[in-house]
């Protein structure tokens with residue numbers, strides 16, 4: 001069993017710990033929280049007796065764990081992942097890995113100096129069977145004509161923002177906004193399925209807090225375009241589509257794939273299905289657990305390939321931010 005430490009005790013950490021323990025690879029042993037009581041409540045909720053640290057240095061120096069899952073606000077990922085690598089831990093960083101290519105390269109260079117340990121970006125849908133089913137079906141479409149991908153979900157924290165509070169995900173201080181949140185999934189889609197675009201443009205609609213609430217992305221490839229709609233202040237029920245000639249791949253939600261179909265003029269076929277009851281982080285927890293437990297050359301090559309996708313995603317997200325003029329507090 002891989003002993004797991006976690007940073008951050010929000011809803012996603014709860015979901016990941018549940019997935020990690022269900023995967024049978026991980027056992028939660030250690031929690032870092034800014035407050036003892038929050039750490040206690042987290043352990044209780046997960047029915048685990050473990051250690052709690054409220055000091056990050058002590059967490060890394062004394063904590064009894066070999067892998068850490070970082071589920072803190074986006075702008076904290078870089079410093080916390082850096083501390084984790086320096087402490088010789090395997091690291092799972094929630095998406096977005098870090099906020100710009102400079103941070104990405106610094107982490108990667110540091111990781112290279114600690115080659116026994118592994119580092120992953122937790123882009124959950126990228127590790128799902130349904131995601132792979134899309135990749136495997138793409139060649140049957142022939143020449144790709146384009147794609148329309150949509151992910152718009154009214155944030156559970158938007159009402160609080162409207163009430164004048166400052167939820168992290170709607171602040172520039174914590175590198176929030178629609179692109180850094182829901183946009184990450186869509187850019188993973190584009191990079192994994194079509195490669196790095198020639199050009200990346202983002203028409204962002206901004207909030208007074210300095211982050212984007214929604215927007216339209218245009219990714220240009222040599223022979224086709226990919227249009228992406230993202231938003232955190234409205235709900236969309238549109239499916240996403242990838243166009244071949246006669247045939248189209250139709251996804252119920254390109255960031256949360258429950259049903260993927262190949263649809264033609266005369267017939268349609270379901271190519272992947274995921275139960276709504278399954279923990280959405282289970283398949284990534286299984287993927288990371290398998291690599292961490294195996295640790296052989298083949299497993300390391302798999303992790304390296306995932307990192308290469310993470311790098312291209314990070315570069316593309318940054319290009320989109322530059323195009324729309326979104327600058328985070330840490331970058332000013």
Ligand SMILES: NC(=O)c1ccc[n+]([C@@H]2O[C@H](COP(=O)([O-])OP(=O)(O)OC[C@H]3O[C@@H](n4cnc5c(N)ncnc54)[C@H](OP(=O)(O)O)[C@@H]3O)[C@@H](O)[C@H]2O)c1
Pocket residue numbers: 007008009010011012013032033034035038039070071072073074076094095096122123124168169180181
């Ligand atoms: N994969 C997915 O499906 C998914 C879904 C949601 C979010 N995420 C990612 O998960 C990460 C966390 O998202 P979230 O919505 O859970 O964020 P959040 O609620 O803003 O914060 C997460 C946790 O970080 C700690 N924290 C909050 N504010 C902090 C501050 N000012 N300084 C230091 N620590 C702070 C808190 O834990 P303590 O109080 O215990 O310190 C909090 O529970 C983000 O990177 C996000 O993109 C992924």
